[in-house]
Amino acid sequence: MNKYNVVGVMSGTSLDGLDVVWSKLSFNKTWFYEIIHGKTYEYSTKWKSELENAHKLRARDLVFLDKKLGNYIWRKNQ
Numbered sequence: 001m002n003k004y005n006v007v008g009v010m011s012g013t014s015l016d017g018l019d020v021v022w023s024k025l026s027f028n029k030t031w032f033y034e035i036i037h038g039k040t041y042e043y044s045t046k047w048k049s050e051l052e053n054a055h056k057l058r059a060r061d062l063v064f065l066d067k068k069l070g071n072y073i074w075r076k077n078q
Contacts, residue, residue, distance in 0.1 A: 001026055001027065001028040002026065002027045002028075003024065003025070003026045004024070004025040004026070005022070005023075005024055006022070006023050006024075006025055007020065007021070007022050008020070008021045008023065009073055011051075011069075015043060015048050015051055015052060016040065016042065016043070017040040017041050017042040017043050018040065018041045018043070018072070018073060019038070019039075019040050020038065020039055020040075020041065021035060021037070021038040021039075022035075022036045022037045022038070023035045023036060024036060047072070050065060051069075
């Protein structure tokens with residue numbers, strides 16, 4: 001049987017926050033899962049505004065925002 005500890009991260013279009021979940025997965029002819037812990041980190045007003053307006057950015061600025069969001073996600077998972 002294969003067993004995995006997995007951290008999932010998601011930010012949906014509602015922009016309510018960054019969703020993080022820790023789950024255990026196992027596979028023995030079929031997949032099973034158990035959610036150990038989950039939390040939503042609410043976006044600040046500034047983050048929400050930046051993400052809402054991302055579609056207006058030029059490609060270069062969108063790349064910078066993507067890296068900035070990646071750093072934010074990394075810090076939340078430390």
